[in-house]
Amino acid sequence: MTQLKDSTSHNSNKAASIKSDVDTLSTNMNNMNISDSEDSLSKCAERGKEEEILSNKKEYISCAQNVEHTSGSKTAVEHLSSAEFIPDDILFRDPPPKEDCPLCMQPMPYASGSICGIRSSYQACCGKVLCCGCCIAASQEINKGNMKAWCPFCRMPFHETDKEYIKRFKKRMKLNDADAFLYLGMEYRDGGSGLPQDYKMAFDLWNMAAELGSSIAHHSIAFAYAGGKGVEEDNEKAIYHFELAAIGGHEAARNNLGMIEEGNGNMDRAMKHFIIAARCGFDESLSEIGKGYKAGHATKDEYASTLRAYQVSIDEMKSEQRTKFEEHHNHIMCTKVSELRK
Ligand SMILES: [Zn+2]
Ligand SMILES: [Zn+2]
Numbered sequence: 001m002t003q004l005k006d007s008t009s010h011n012s013n014k015a016a017s018i019k020s021d022v023d024t025l026s027t028n029m030n031n032m033n034i035s036d037s038e039d040s041l042s043k044c045a046e047r048g049k050e051e052e053i054l055s056n057k058k059e060y061i062s063c064a065q066n067v068e069h070t071s072g073s074k075t076a077v078e079h080l081s082s083a084e085f086i087p088d089d090i091l092f093r094d095p096p097p098k099e100d101c102p103l104c105m106q107p108m109p110y111a112s113g114s115i116c117g118i119r120s121s122y123q124a125c126c127g128k129v130l131c132c133g134c135c136i137a138a139s140q141e142i143n144k145g146n147m148k149a150w151c152p153f154c155r156m157p158f159h160e161t162d163k164e165y166i167k168r169f170k171k172r173m174k175l176n177d178a179d180a181f182l183y184l185g186m187e188y189r190d191g192g193s194g195l196p197q198d199y200k201m202a203f204d205l206w207n208m209a210a211e212l213g214s215s216i217a218h219h220s221i222a223f224a225y226a227g228g229k230g231v232e233e234d235n236e237k238a239i240y241h242f243e244l245a246a247i248g249g250h251e252a253a254r255n256n257l258g259m260i261e262e263g264n265g266n267m268d269r270a271m272k273h274f275i276i277a278a279r280c281g282f283d284e285s286l287s288e289i290g291k292g293y294k295a296g297h298a299t300k301d302e303y304a305s306t307l308r309a310y311q312v313s314i315d316e317m318k319s320e321q322r323t324k325f326e327e328h329h330n331h332i333m334c335t336k337v338s339e340l341r342k
Contacts, residue, residue, distance in 0.1 A: 083240035086247070092272050095249035095280060098317075101131035103153060109317045110251045110282055119325070122183040124168035126154035129179060133321030136328060162194030178212035181205045185220065189229075199230030210241075215248025222253065246273070251282035258288060267297040278306050281313030 098107035101120075108131055109119040119132040134152060141147035150157045159165040166187075172180030185205030191197030203224045209217035222241035225234045239260065245253035258273030271292050277285035289306055292298040298306075 083234075083237045086240070086243050090247060091243055092276065093247070095247070095251075095254075095276060098249065098280070099129075101134055102128050103130055103134040104319060104321070106131065106133075106319055107313075107316050109322060110280060119322075122179050123151045123153060124159070124165060124172060124180065124183070125151045125156035127172045127175070127177045127179060128153045131322060132325040132329075133319050133323075136325040137321045165193050166195070173208075176212055178209045178214040178217070181209035181212065182214050182217045182220070185209065185217070189220075199224065201230075203230030210244070213248075215245045215250045215253070218242070218245035218248065219250050219253045222256075246276075249280070251277040251280050251285070255282055255285045255288075258285060262288070267292065271298045271302070275302060275306050279309035279313065281310055281317055286310050 098110075100106060101108055108129070120129050121132065121135045122129050128151075130153060138147065138152035142149050148155075148157070159168060166184075169180050169184045169187075173184070182205070185202040187193045187195050188198045188205065189202040203221065206214075206217040206220045206224070210221060218241045222238045222245060224230050225238035225241065227233070239257070242253045242257050242260075246257055254273050254277040258270045258277065261267075261270035261273060271289065274285040274288040274292065275298070278289055286306065289298050289303055293300065293303040
């Protein structure tokens with residue numbers, strides 16, 4: 001059983017360990033050939049294609065550190081390399097509140113169902129994660145010529161080359177910005193921004209991000225373990241990292257845990273996960289509870305109260321700009337599908 005303890009004592013060692021890992025990663029990246037190809041402005045506006053919500057980091061960092069039994073002499077990757085038992089009272093507790101978008105001040109929208117979210121965008125200039133509504137509004141203003149091509153938050157001009165973009169990440173990483181590690185990891189996973197595709201580098205960067213408190217990073221690590229990408233396949237560790245992500249407020253990770261429990265025939269536990277995720281506004285989980293109710297796995301009261309909480313979450317996250325983004329995104333998706341059919 002995991003002992004919950006005050007982790008302050010190893011924080012300085014942890015910081016030193018992270019700094020040394022940053023230096024190693026920076027050296028590795030410097031050794032790689034980063035091309036100078038041009039990048040479009042719209043690409044920058046949608047840059048954070050990967051994600052969503054970092055909910056209540058402080059509480060989550062404390063929980064994750066306690067759960068993980070970290071030791072000052074280990075590297076970030078080693079800290080998280082073993083799956084540990086997480087008690088149900090921690091696993092099924094209410095998730096932390098959603099962070100607000102720093103521009104529109106509305107709760108951030110949740111991530112889409114898979115590894116990739118598309119409803120937020122990381123700005124490597126200032127390290128802010130902006131919601132998709134603010135990003136689409138900014139790119140429309142830029143396209144109309146009403147706004148300069150700069151970050152809608154800090155007003156730093158958009159990067160013009162991949163090299164410049166990666167430089168901004170490195171600067172943020174030196175400030176221990178968890179999101180910088182996280183999103184640079186996404187770039188390595190996808191071979192984006194002139195970087196070579198490198199799953200191992202992505203995995204290492206996500207571990208650093210997870211050490212710094214990113215629940216999204218745990219979700220990505222879980223998928224790396226599940227698919228054996230950049231690390232040896234290990235389902236037990238995949239589940240462990242889904243659990244850490246879910247505790248941090250990652251709805252898609254919570255939904256995945258529900259699907260895993262459902263697959264194992266543990267319907268009570270599956271419904272518990274679905275109820276928590278659906279209450280935060282996660283569509284797929286709500287639909288699972290609907291099915292569970294019909295099959296007798298969830299009560300009428302559970303279904304009704306989840307529906308009410310779901311609606312409250314959806315209303316809080318809704319905005320005209322975000323609806324515009326959804327329509328725009330759906331339009332792109334429909335176009336892509338029809339192109340594939342040709
Ligand atoms: Zn916003
Ligand atoms: Zn900025």
